[in-house]
Amino acid sequence: MAKQDRAIRTRRTILEAAASVFEKQGYQAATITEILKTAGVTKGALYFHFQSKEDLAAGVLSEQEPGQGVPPQPTKLQELVDVGMLLAYRLRTDPLVRASVRLTLDHQAHGLDRRGPFLRWSEANQRFLDAAARQGELLPHVNPRATADLYVGAFAGLQMMSQTLSDYEDLAERLSVLQHHLMPSIAMPAVLASLDLAPDRADRIAETAAAS
């Protein structure tokens, strides 16, 4: 294995350990010592990649960066749907993404700027909606900024409710209900009729994203 590959794998191991300790103990109570023990790496290796607990948290938070690897679709609104569906899939299957979202919503995480993910998701959604507007996909009254924010807030709550009630099993179903309620208020009728909002879109889009 090349040196660089090893470094990438070590970084990933450390991030996964940090994620698991943040999950178990909460950000506030977590310690670097505990993260070292869980990761099974040397102090030197950890500090080569991360300078502090805040830095580790920032690394975990960046694992939910918006819009990673969503395949292009005929409409921008379908891509907006797919970003949510793909995140639903990753929340169910990737512990690091899961930890990242929970960290964003951990109000005991003092000293950590938890506004970042809200703002970045909102900006990402707005880019999709602005592009949708340029392509004539949106009803004329839509305010992309307000709708983008609404998607972020609603998603944050639905994933939390889903996690509490079913450990994410029903998240794709809940997202589908959200889309069926929101899209008629923002999409032009012809676009609306073309959208795939089914819950199993999550698995299908994840397969396509993985294959590409």
Added chain:
Amino acid sequence: MAKQDRAIRTRRTILEAAASVFEKQGYQAATITEILKTAGVTKGALYFHFQSKEDLAAGVLSEQEPGQGVPPQPTKLQELVDVGMLLAYRLRTDPLVRASVRLTLDHQAHGLDRRGPFLRWSEANQRFLDAAARQGELLPHVNPRATADLYVGAFAGLQMMSQTLSDYEDLAERLSVLQHHLMPSIAMPAVLASLDLAPDRADRIAETAAAS
């Protein structure tokens, strides 16, 4: 002051102290000793009202019981809107309600059944939507159960985003955006046109509720 009034006030004092300690330290780290110190009551007084930390948490959680004191309106959908608006007002102004909602969303609160508030809110919303259906207010395809759940999840996330970005200052505005997006998908056109979904509905409905 009658004996009973004093007991009610003491109970309230203890709950407010518990709420403030849960807020500051998180549920997991909070101790009865700290709550006693904050409340300034005797151990005997506390244990007369609450048997354990779990019991105190249950008391705080019950402070967001749905549908408290919303004045009757011409349509059930307006009442559904008003329940959300009133909760937005109370989140901004009542520390006990604020602590209750945060406790529901504190995933470090192991051993606490946090599903209760989600399920109770969902049932309450469903009662409004079932009544709305009986009065012919809903579009024919609406599934009251799915829509009720969606409102709970979306609200949970919007209040969290609002708390993170503006300490609840913009919550009524965010709720108004939610209603403007959801109501066209569920309300009959004549009902839709009659709804008051403005952000300042929150303050107005709180004044009416307080006066009644």
